[in-house]
Amino acid sequence: MNIRTRFAPSPTGQVHIGNIRTAIYNWLYARHTGGKFLLRLEDTDRDRSTPESVQEIFDSMEWLGLSFDEEPVYQSKRLAAHMEAAEYLLSCGAAFKEDKGGRGQGEVVVFRMPGKDVGFDDIIRGPMRKSGKDLPDFVIVRSDGSPVFHLANVVDDIHMNVTHIIRGDDHIENTFRHIALYRALGSKPPEFAHLPMIVNEHGKPYSKRDGAAFVGDFREKGFIPEALLNYLVLLGWSPGDDREILSREEMIGLFELSRVQSAAAQMDFRKLAWMNGEYLRKLSVETVAEKCRNVLKARGLWDQSIQEGYYLRVIELMRERMKVFTDIHDSGAFFFTEDYPFDEKAVRKRLGKDGAMEKLKAVRDRFAALEDFDERSTEVELREVADEFNANAGEFIHPVRVAVSGLPGGPGLFEMLEALGKERVIRRIDRALDRFETLKSPDEL
RNA sequence: GUCCCCAUCGUCUAGUGGCCUAGGACAUCGGGUUUUCAUCCCGAAAACACGGGUUCGACUCCCGUUGGGGACGCCA
Numbered sequence: 001m002n003i004r005t006r007f008a009p010s011p012t013g014q015v016h017i018g019n020i021r022t023a024i025y026n027w028l029y030a031r032h033t034g035g036k037f038l039l040r041l042e043d044t045d046r047d048r049s050t051p052e053s054v055q056e057i058f059d060s061m062e063w064l065g066l067s068f069d070e071e072p073v074y075q076s077k078r079l080a081a082h083m084e085a086a087e088y089l090l091s092c093g094a095a096f097k098e099d100k101g102g103r104g105q106g107e108v109v110v111f112r113m114p115g116k117d118v119g120f121d122d123i124i125r126g127p128m129r130k131s132g133k134d135l136p137d138f139v140i141v142r143s144d145g146s147p148v149f150h151l152a153n154v155v156d157d158i159h160m161n162v163t164h165i166i167r168g169d170d171h172i173e174n175t176f177r178h179i180a181l182y183r184a185l186g187s188k189p190p191e192f193a194h195l196p197m198i199v200n201e202h203g204k205p206y207s208k209r210d211g212a213a214f215v216g217d218f219r220e221k222g223f224i225p226e227a228l229l230n231y232l233v234l235l236g237w238s239p240g241d242d243r244e245i246l247s248r249e250e251m252i253g254l255f256e257l258s259r260v261q262s263a264a265a266q267m268d269f270r271k272l273a274w275m276n277g278e279y280l281r282k283l284s285v286e287t288v289a290e291k292c293r294n295v296l297k298a299r300g301l302w303d304q305s306i307q308e309g310y311y312l313r314v315i316e317l318m319r320e321r322m323k324v325f326t327d328i329h330d331s332g333a334f335f336f337t338e339d340y341p342f343d344e345k346a347v348r349k350r351l352g353k354d355g356a357m358e359k360l361k362a363v364r365d366r367f368a369a370l371e372d373f374d375e376r377s378t379e380v381e382l383r384e385v386a387d388e389f390n391a392n393a394g395e396f397i398h399p400v401r402v403a404v405s406g407l408p409g410g411p412g413l414f415e416m417l418e419a420l421g422k423e424r425v426i427r428r429i430d431r432a433l434d435r436f437e438t439l440k441s442p443d444e445l
Numbered sequence: 446g447u448c449c450c451c452a453u454c455g456u457c458u459a460g461u462g463g464c465c466u467a468g469g470a471c472a473u474c475g476g477g478u479u480u481u482c483a484u485c486c487c488g489a490a491a492a493c494a495c496g497g498g499u500u501c502g503a504c505u506c507c508c509g510u511u512g513g514g515g516a517c518g519c520c521a
Contacts, residue, residue: 271471321483409482
């Protein structure tokens with residue numbers, strides 16, 4: 001069989017993470033079976049559908065590498081076919097006109113359910129059945145003459161020769177009606193596979209109110225598309241063994257609809273971050289550098305005068321501990337500006353201690369006297385000072401780190417100092433000495 | 446309310462009657478490496494919702510209970 005799947009979003013806003021996962025599974029299944037993956041824009045809601053949203057869908061799919069086959073179908077252009085189908089159903093008695101009165105004006109077309117039980121074998125859930133008495137007739141054409149979702153959906157899927165409908169399980173109920181429609185239209189119903197939903201930490205459907213609900217959010221936050229794809233694929237499906245980091249080719253090769261989970265899944269952002277870090281560390285320094293540059297530009301930290309050599313060195317130092325590209329800003333801003341923030345707790349703990357300022361001053365003076373200011377010399381020097389004070393190197397290292405970076409952690413201190421350069425390091429220590437001089441008790445911050 | 450669906454560690458999952466004293470990953474905690482953070486290595490704690498069956502034997506099959514979700518539109 002020539003397998004054809006489709007992703008049928010309605011372009012009414014940003015692309016939701018749950019929707020894109022549906023797209024991913026459709027795409028995977030088509031690619032796995034050597035079939036076609038189609039796209040249909042269900043843009044019949046004229047009030048809410050926008051060209052921007054359509055673009056948003058294209059962008060999101062491209063970003064994640066979800067390539068589709070054939071020309072996308074715009075449902076709004078299929079009106080004639082929908083009406084033709086309605087006429088046909090009317091003509092053969094499978095539908096009838098009715099004036100429902102009340103709020104509506106004029107007649108609607110109602111589809112006559114056969115009154116028999118309807119069942120199907122869901123690829124993921126197994127056998128499904130619904131009693132005929134629980135399947136009432138339903139409207140397929142509104143009184144204003146426009147087709148209702150059920151009609152348009154089925155007619156278009158028939159038109160596109162969709163063989164496997166993979167969609168959210170909130171459509172299970174619709175499926176019984178759709179199957180009746182297929183049959184009335186003289187078409188063999190396709191296979192169905194209903195995916196569980198993605199829920200929030202309260203077990204409720206994951207909605208826009210939960211934050212980071214859209215593909216664009218992850219893109220902005222500096223996630224790597226392959227990592228997000230990998231994470232999402234595993235949210236509801238597993239290859240059956242312990243593999244987790246999967247390349248595009250691997251997931252395509254391994255994907256099976258029958259292995260999709262039937263229970264709802266919850267996003268775990270920490271695991272996503274971990275996975276992103278795994279992918280990030282596999283990228284070349286140059287690639288990371290470019291992505292980080294975009295972040296820095298977007299956040300106003302990029303300066304044309306930044307030397308390429310310096311910049312690449314910084315990326316080298318930072319990328320080991322980065323999880324997402326925006327970390328270059330969140331924990332590396334001090335490499336790019338003198339106006340870097342100080343972590344309160346770190347200042348209190350490392351500079352607020354008795355004697356900390358004296359030690360910092362001592363190191364500062366020794367650093368200032370250094371001819372060659374590099375990783376090696378600064379380390380030798382600092383350790384010497386520590387010996388003279390009869391103290392642990394840590395009592396000097398920490399204050400220097402906080403003074404120079406404002407942070408409790410970061411790259412190895414001495415390589416960081418070398419990258420920053422003597423002049424900047426001395427200046428920063430001086431400023432810290434001045435600024436935190438009066439720091440006597442922890443409350444004074 | 447009616448109908449449908451779901452149920453393994455905190456989270457994502459492996460498990461299709463004996464291989465399970467239930468495996469992996471993230472997160473957590475402890476230890477090692479690192480003068481710090483991260484990486485890395487080692488280790489710990491952590492789950493079959495409950496009750497009945499079926500069976501020589503149930504996480505696995507059946508029924509019920511509970512809990513959760515979904516659908517009941519001239520929305521999609």
